Each structure stands twice: as structure tokens, then as C-alpha cells.
Amino acid sequence: MQQSNAYIITFSVILTVVLGLLLSGTSQLLGPIQKKAVELDTKKQILGAVLDASEIRAMKPDQILDFYEKRITSKVVDIDGNEIEKDTDGNEIVAENVDVAKNYKMAPEKRKYPVFIFHAEGNQDDAEAIIVQVYGAGLWDEIWGFLALDTDLNTIEGVTFGHKGETPGLGARITEGGVQNRYQGKKIFNDSGEFQSVAMQKGEGKDYSSEDHKVDGLSGATITANGVNAMLENYLKAYKAYFEKIKSSSSSEIAALN
């Protein structure tokens, strides 16, 4: 059966409108829930730097948001370590909403660097750790993470990494707890107080427990490991000014953090 052009056009228009309404309706309806899901996911990742994955899994979504609310405060700093509260348009900047991927495309001096401060239980004046965000490129696609530093601003308390498309079983292992735990206790400043990033080494299975800046590598995923190394180096270097500022501005680091 051959239909007239008018029929075909009418049919197409009606179909388009109906499907369009259906999709935009769903998007409107689910939008707030999706936003909450994204927020929850970000907060889970941030908390992942200071908590065990099993602890986070045991919490319900509301508990996680509540925990985050109570224990984390955030701010945004620039490359010189100065806090920025408003963007060029005068809008308030919220650290959780800073799009690290977008900032990554800018020159390092122009980027915004979010900082998350993890407080002791029930005491907003007492900082336990300071969490910074890192971002870079793996073998296939982007990789990102959060790194928690102890209040000495030197010792790594924990890291959490994420990736978009690293090879399963090889590079994708950066998301495993066992791999991330290797960073615990490593240091980002050397004995003479100069910045020295933490780097994964080639090969796997060696013991680097006595080395402050070396981490056991990922067998078969050298390029991803190099990407992680570059990511940590780039971003920790950018945060360095902020760390030094806190250290020098006050005798009490904890007071300065707040």
C-alpha cells in the first residue's frame, strides 16, 4: 500500500510529537531523582577516600548523605592556594558541583580545585583528613579519583579511583580496594620537605612498604598506572600551594583547616 506524501508527513509529525512528549515528560519526572543519584555517587566517591568500601556499602543512601553532611565541609581553591567563593559571574561556587573534567581542559592556573575536609565525629572544628580531587587520562579514557591526606598534609590516608573505560581485569583494577590500599601511609613530601609525588612502579608483587613514594604496580596495565601517576603528580602539585599555605599560616594545622 502506497500512502500519499501528506499522510507520511502527518504520521511522522504526530509520532515525533508523541515520542518527544513522552521522553521530555520522563526526563522532567526523573530529573530530580537522577540529580540526587549523581550527588550521592559523588559523595560516595569522596567518602571512599577516608572510609572502607564495605563501610559505605553498609550505609543506606540517606545515611550516606547524612554522614556527609555531618562530617564533610568543602571549599574551592585556586592554584595559588587562595580560596575562591564566587566565579567570574558572581555566582557562588560549590565544591561538589565543580566539574573536574571541564576544568581539566583549562590551563592549570585557571582551574578550580575543590577541597573536602573530613571532620572528627561530632566536632566540626576538628579536622581528621583533607580530601582533594584528581583527574587525568588512562589508557583508553578518563580516570579520576579522590585522595585523602592526614592532617600533617603529607601522609596519604586513602585514595579512591574511578575510570571510564580501562581494560577489565587489567587497568580497571585501579577501582579495587586492594590496589587503592597500597597508597595508604605513602608521603607526598620527601625528607627535605620538597614535593615528591607517589608513583606506581613497573611490575607487580614487590614490597615497597619501606619506600615513601613508591607503590606496587599493576601487572599488564603499565599505561594506566602511568596515567594514575601523572594524574596524582599534576594535581598534587597544583594543590601544593594550598597545603603550604595552611602549614605556614598557623601553628595549628587543624585550626587553619577550618
Add this chain to the structure above:
Amino acid sequence: MSTETAEIKEKKVSEALFSKRRKKLISDPLVDDNPITIQVLGICSALAVTTQMQPTLVMAISVIFVMVMANLTISLLRNTIPSRVRIIVQLAVVASLVTLVNEVLKAFAFDMYKELSVFVGLIITNCIVMGRLEAFALGNKPYDSILDGFGSALGYSWIILAVAFFRELLGSGSVFGVQIYDGISSLFGGEFSLATNGLMVSPVGAFIILGLIIWVQRTKTGYVEH
């Protein structure tokens, strides 16, 4: 992919809800006319999502939903769809359904959404979906089309779940995230441990498992490609 529309003769008397013919609509694609192992369609996603059971299950459910709904919609519209633009119409319907699934996953199962990401979107290009719309739904009544879509999607689902079972077990030593290898090792204690096979987590592993399944199946059914 056969493009001619399969016509099924209409009967005057009302047919039982699950008559023999209708049961065949569901059971045929499971083994004898399986979309993956016999027609070799939808291989792309079968390789990509099957490293673990859980995302595979979500993928299977998504495909079942999309196929049933798309078959139903196209079948309801079958007498009004202009034949010259029917492919575009099918595509629009399938794409809308897939977007719907994607949005729902993003809202209610964000972890799954992240893990499956692009593959849910790729259901649009899954040849099984379009193939059934073109070959069946355009020429048959809604209820039969639902059964046909359900059957084909189920045929796809059990194959990808089977592939995922072996890949996760051999590649990660677990099933649905539950560590099986560790459990076995602890039974024997001491030095005993099972090594996981890295090959299984790469797409190559899926090819091997899929090839083995197709081999076993074709040996049993005696199917030969013409």
C-alpha cells in the same frame, strides 16, 4: 537476517491464550532459532556486557522490556505505519524506549547506569530488536508480537547470562559478585588457591565461550548454515 514478513494464518475461532502455536513463538527462539547462536545477531553487546553476571542481568531485563514494548507498539501501529518510512518509525520507537530505560536506570540504579553506560544505548542498534520488528511485528497481531518479542529477548538473555556465568566464574572467581574461588580455597586451606583467568575478562573470552556454546548447540540440533 530474513527480511520477508512472516505471515501467520488467522483463525476464525478464538485461540487459547497459550496455544501450541503461541508457545512455539516463545520457545523457538530459545534454542532452535536462537538469535545469538543460530542467527548470530546481537554479538556486540553479548561480548561487551558479559564480564559479570549482575550488569548482564540488568542488560537482559532491559532488552526484554525494549523488545516486548517495541513489538507491541509497532504491531498496534502496523496498519497505519507508512511503508516507505517504516524503518525510521521503528528506529524512533526503539530509540525512545531505550532512552526511557536509560533514564530509569540513571535515576534508580546509578551504579548499573555507570557500568552499562554506552551498552544500554546500543540496544538501539541491536539487530535482534529491529529484526523482529521488521520480520514479525509489522505483520502480526499485538498479543502474538508480545510473545514473539519476549521469546526472542529471552533467547538472547539466557545466552548472555550463560556466557557471563562462565566469564565471571573463570575470570573473577565469583558469581553475582559472590566469591566462589575464595570459598573453594578456604575449604582446602593452606596453600591451595585457584588462579583466575585474565583472558576471560577480555572480549576474547566471550568469543571462546560463545563459540563453545554454539558448537555444543549445533552438534545437538544438527543445524547447518546454508
